[in-house]
Amino acid sequence: MRRLPLTLLAASLALAAGASSAADKATTIPQSAVKTAEQLRDKAMGDDTGYKIVESLTTEVGPRIAGGPNDQRGRDWAVAKFKELGYDKVYTETVTYPLWERRSEHAAIVGPFPQPLAVIALGYSAGTPKGGLTAEVVKFDSLDALKKADPASVKGKIVFVNAKMARHRDGHDYGIGSAVRTGGPVLASKMGAAAFLLRSAGTDEHSRTPHTGVTGFRDPKEAIPAAALSLPDADQLDRVLGYGKPVSIKLDLDCGITGTYTGANVIGEITGKKYPDQIVPIGGHLDSWDPGTGAIDDGAGVAIAMAAGKMILSLPQRPDRTIRVIAFANEEMGLFGGRAYADKHASEVSKHQLGTESDFGARKIWRMTASVKPSARGAIEQIAKVIEPVGVAYDPQHPGGGGSDLSQMHAKGMAALTLTQDGTDYFDYHHTANDTLDKIDPRELAQNVAVYAAFSYMAAQADGDFGSAPDAFKNDGARD
Numbered sequence: 495m496r497r498l499p500l501t502l503l504a505a506s507l508a509l510a511a512g513a514s515s516a517a518d519k520a521t522t523i524p525q526s527a528v529k530t531a532e533q534l535r536d537k538a539m540g541d542d543t544g545y546k547i548v549e550s551l552t553t554e555v556g557p558r559i560a561g562g563p564n565d566q567r568g569r570d571w572a573v574a575k576f577k578e579l580g581y582d583k584v585y586t587e588t589v590t591y592p593l594w595e596r597r598s599e600h601a602a603i604v605g606p607f608p609q610p611l612a613v614i615a616l617g618y619s620a621g622t623p624k625g626g627l628t629a630e631v632v633k634f635d636s637l638d639a640l641k642k643a644d645p646a647s648v649k650g651k652i653v654f655v656n657a658k659m660a661r662h663r664d665g666h667d668y669g670i671g672s673a674v675r676t677g678g679p680v681l682a683s684k685m686g687a688a689a690f691l692l693r694s695a696g697t698d699e700h701s702r703t704p705h706t707g708v709t710g711f712r713d714p715k716e717a718i719p720a721a722a723l724s725l726p727d728a729d730q731l732d733r734v735l736g737y738g739k740p741v742s743i744k745l746d747l748d749c750g751i752t753g754t755y756t757g758a759n760v761i762g763e764i765t766g767k768k769y770p771d772q773i774v775p776i777g778g779h780l781d782s783w784d785p786g787t788g789a790i791d792d793g794a795g796v797a798i799a800m801a802a803g804k805m806i807l808s809l810p811q812r813p814d815r816t817i818r819v820i821a822f823a824n825e826e827m828g829l830f831g832g833r834a835y836a837d838k839h840a841s842e843v844s845k846h847q848l849g850t851e852s853d854f855g856a857r858k859i860w861r862m863t864a865s866v867k868p869s870a871r872g873a874i875e876q877i878a879k880v881i882e883p884v885g886v887a888y889d890p891q892h893p894g895g896g897g898s899d900l901s902q903m904h905a906k907g908m909a910a911l912t913l914t915q916d917g918t919d920y921f922d923y924h925h926t927a928n929d930t931l932d933k934i935d936p937r938e939l940a941q942n943v944a945v946y947a948a949f950s951y952m953a954a955q956a957d958g959d960f961g962s963a964p965d966a967f968k969n970d971g972a973r974d
Contacts, residue, residue: 518869521958523876530955531880531948534805538944539884544801545936547575548794548856552787552931559784560824561593561755568780569760572796572821576762579804581819582812583765586758587838589823591830593755594618596784597748599721601691604628604742607734612724613691614785615749616675617708617827620717622689626746627719629688633735637674640681649686652743653678654723656693656732664861665854665917671695676710679720683711689719689745693728698922702726705925706783708827714751721747759831760821764803766954768814773842774953775818775849775908776802776946779825779832779899786929790920794934794942795852795897796821802946806954813954815847822899825853832899836906840964843907848953848960850911851897855924856934857916858941859886862949864894865970866909867961874960877952881945886913893967895974904967904974909960912974913945 551571558568569586576584594617601613632651634640640648640655657674659667672695679690694705704724711717723731735741760780766772778795782788799819806817822831832851839846848866862881864874871890878888895901896910904910923929953960961967 518867519958521870521873521956521960523873523952523956527952527955528876528880530809531952534951535880535884535944535948538805538947539940541805541940541943542936543804544797544939544943545934547800548789548797548934548939549931550575551793551796552789556787557784558780558782558788560591560757560781560827562784565757565781569758572760572780575800576760579800580807581762581764581803583763584761586760587834588756588758589831589834590754590756591824591827592751593753594751594827595749599749600746601721602744603731603734604744606737606739606741611727611731612702612704613721613727614704614706615747616679616706616720616722618711618717618751619709619720619747619749620714621750622719622745622747626744627688628742628744631731631735631741631743633732637678640678645685648682650688652689652691652745653682653687654691654731656728658693659695659697659921661697661918661921663916663918664914665920668695668921672707675707675722679718680710683716683718687718692722694722694725696725696921696924696926699725701928703926703928706785707925719745719747721745757823759823759835762800762803762819764807764817765812766814766816767812770816772815772845772847773818774815774847774950775820775900775903776950777820777822777851777899778853780821781824781826782929783826783925785927787931788929789931790855790929790933791924792825792853794856794939798852798939798942798946801943802950805943805947806951813951815954817950817954825898829899829902832902835899836902839903840906843903844963846903846908846962847956848909848911849896849900849903850894850913851900852913852942852946853898854915854917855920856939856942857920858938859913859915859945861889861914862886863889863892863912865904865967865972870909870958870960873956877949880948880952884941884944886945893970893972895972897974901972901974904972907962907964907966909962910972911949915942
């Protein structure tokens with residue numbers, strides 16, 4: 495997942511977002527649709543379809559690293575599940591990306607106090623020479639400190655950045671951890687470092703489960719070995735360094751880019767009966783990192799969207815507009831599925847009514863923000879009133895970015911929501927071996943399905959649009 499903090503600038507820009515003027519006819523949602531959405535909400539709150547879907551995915555397929563052994567199995571599962579749920583149309587759109595493979599990883603302090611370290615290689619990391627590499631460690635407490643360092647103090651050494659994250663409901667400290675993980679290795683490489691280690695981008699202080707994730711390397715020739723330490727191991731290394739003696743680590747990573755891979759976004763549609771070419775897109779990403787089974791990141795998102803569509807399919811009539819559920823390919827290593835979708839459908843941005851992706855776990859949604867044209871704010875308020883009884887507050891002062899993959903379509907001009915789950919403990923498990931089904935509460939997942947079903951149906955039934963148009967929201971400041 496990718497989630498960065500909202501900014502004060504966004505608050506002011508969001509109010510002006512949209513290509514249409516206040517003179518536009520106001521977009522509204524008919525009361526009959528509001529009533530149906532309330533019924534969908536209430537039904538979904540007591541329904542376990544979403545949980546059964548994520549249980550199926552994580553049990554029958556398991557880990558789904560992009561391009562790995564389970565990539566094709568995951569896509570086959572998604573096609574079959576859409577058909578089983580009764581979607582009107584199921585198809586795939588190809589996505590091509592670099593194939594990075596993890597084979598093994600080991601690390602240990604060699605001196606002055608020899609001991610093993612819990613470590614995991616990062617996406618696009620280079621491998622070490624056969625037999626590993628041993629070098630002295632140089633520590634920095636932040637990415638800014640590394641940026642200010644003399645390259646001579648780094649050259650030939652293993653850079654260790656020990657930046658810490660704290661738990662927050664909106665997960666905003668991930669802005670710290672993800673910046674270190676993506677930017678730190680690239681910077682260290684340019685400074686001549688032999689390798690890079692970071693304190694995992696996580697908040698599980700008492701678990702020796704390191705957090706993987708992607709680096710900013712895009713050219714394999716510029717990559718160096720890069721890995722994450724579990725939080726207790728980062729603390730241990732910090733204590734050893736505190737003795738003031740030179741500290742050496744042996745790092746042995748067997749990983750790297752081995753070619754290219756062609757996967758696919760898997761798409762299921764509920765065909766609109768009145769405006770079939772107008773789309774309400776929702777979804778999650780099908781890929782996951784490989785240590786766990788990808789339950790909260792992002793099997794839950796796929797399940798929420800699929801189940802929301804299933805709730806709408808249960809109605810006596812199809813919605814006015816098409817509901818498009820997208821299980822995106824390879825979000826984890828660079829939003830490849832989202833970028834491919836946006837490139838393919840850029841010319842159709844005006845037909846994308848209002849969309850968002852679920853990619854922040856499975857806890858209850860507590861906040862909704864939106865980027866829409868001014869004359870559609872009333873319709874957003876109607877949606878807000880329907881989902882308020884299940885614990886969702888509407889924040890009109892900040893933009894909606896569409897979630898990780900659909901942020902790319904939002905950047906093209908799609909009107910978007912952000913539906914923020916409670917992320918207080920999300921980064922305890924994110925990108926670790928502990929991302930497993932037991933972290934999902936079926937009742938909380940059902941609340942997510944209720945919110946997605948209600949908003950999607952109301953957007954599909956709206957009298958009018960939400961302002962999607964080429965470049966309509968390019969200055970809204972969304973950071974999904």
